[in-house]
Amino acid sequence: MIRIKKLHKSYPIGKDSLHVLKGIDLHIKEGEFVSIMGSSGSGKSTLLNIVGLLDEHDEGDYYLNGQLIKNLNEKKAAVLRNKFLGFVFQSFNLISYKTALENVSLPLYYKGIGRKERQKTALDYLDKVGLKDWATHLPSELSGGQKQRVAIARALVTNPKVVLADEPTGALDSTTSDSVMDLLKDINDEGMTVFVITHEEEIAAQTDRIVRLKDGVIISDTLTVKTKAI
């Protein structure tokens, strides 16, 4: 699903440049539940942005769903994001003046789907994350956990190939974190590839495979115990 070879990325800082990713090789197969672990500054967010087509890499090859990602313009990137990727952010990133249902149906609007079908599909996904009764509420009327579940429903609504979650539990307490992780696990069980970025061991431990990043290189790539048991 995601195949990365010798990926490099640097950011210009004044006259110098900061080398963030120093040759990453990573292969994530369809249906995997992977977490990227690392402290801040390790390059994990940069990696996710590149994988999520929110940013461009400098060197190396990146194949998404078998397609080589190179010299994408904004328009093509937008189409690919809409088609293959679903995003879950640490700060939820819901549009504040839209209700839960409208937020969830927004990706379908950009996919060009009719209004009736959009609302029906969006409501199904809200139901799936247990928030059907909150469909008409604004984000400001929802708790943190509810917001993140709306965001997950929004990430899933286009039926993408990969769900990318950037510190999905970073703004949540531990109980809510667990329920969000359970939700991601359920999604994975249905066959969705889920790619989580976190700096919390506890969260990473709930995934099937942990890739540890330090200073822009992968230092370990291990399957978790429970996966081995199966």
Place this chain on the structure above:
Amino acid sequence: MFDIDRWREIFQSMNKNKLRSVLSGFTVAFAILLFTLLFGVVSGLRNTFSEAFVDDAANSMFVRVWKTSKPFRGLQSGRRVQLKNKDYNYVDNKYEDKIQFMTARIYKNFSVAYKSNQDNYRFRAVHPDHQFLEKTVMDEGRYINQKDLKESSKVIVIGRLVKSDLFGEKPALGKRVNVGGISYKVIGIFSDDGGDNEERQCYIPVTTAQRLYGNNDYISQINIGYDPNLSLSQAIAFGNRLERDLRNKMDIHPDDQSALSVRNMAEANQNVNMFMLVLFFIVVIVGSGTLVAGIIGISNIMIFAIKERTKEFGIRKALGAQPSSIVGMVVQESVLITTIAGYLGLTLGTFILDQIGNGLEDYFIKDPSVSPGIVIGATIVLILSGLIAGYVPAKKASRIKPIVALRAD
């Protein structure tokens, strides 16, 4: 082009950000309102000024005399100057080629009676040309003619209001009226755009007045309509020369303004033309200034609004929005607000001008209004600027990488 979902998005965004929408709309509405009022008031001024000169023909000159205030050629100051027929004939002969119409005027006051109705009226004893110089319109009958002059006929042309005072609804033409004890025949009834006072005048032949009242050849005033083919500067030169000649002929000091004056409408016209030109330039400058202020207002608010929405655009892009859809949304919203607000400002402005009507006539503003062309032009300028004001920052915002936009707060 018409995308119902796009419109839904726009209305939702406008609805949920009422303050922003109202503010940007207010700027535009206010600019158009000021623009409308400004042009309306100026058109009102123009109406007043053009009306002030409709009473008399635009190519008139008036020769008037009073008392001398300076001794000249052995004559003392304080001498009463009197225009006579010979002066009239002198001007007529000397400047024949430059004169279109010419008349003398003798001012009189008489009581006029018909049956039991009687009142005092002002009289002008005139030549036939007076009709054209005063723009007198004949409603019934005829004006004074050469035959009346030659025979010193006792005939009278009365104003529309004199007729209604004395005769009411009954016919007046051909009837005889008593003018200070002498019987005159009514030969015509006239109206005049110069107002009620003009329509309470009576006209009689100049020769009749000279024979019946004093038996002399005195006249009070000479009115001249110069050849309309003369340019303004030629007409002014003619007036100046006429004044010099008459002073010389009548032994008046060249600088004695209180003895004789030639009031030349050409000079007044030149002044009014200058005034209107200056006014026009002021209006163009202030009007464009108002529009520019409106445009800057929208641009400012659009830049701010888009800055505020950078994160929203980042989210939309992460969810699959193409840059063009974001630019389109912003531009459409901006143009929609500008159009609605512009229309409101225009309607309000026209309404206010309508309410003013003739209420400000004391301040020289009469029937202010704006020509639709100017206002539509101004609105188009504002819509276009709304388009640009939306497009430029939106294009810039749509180029920001989603990852940067998402980090924005």
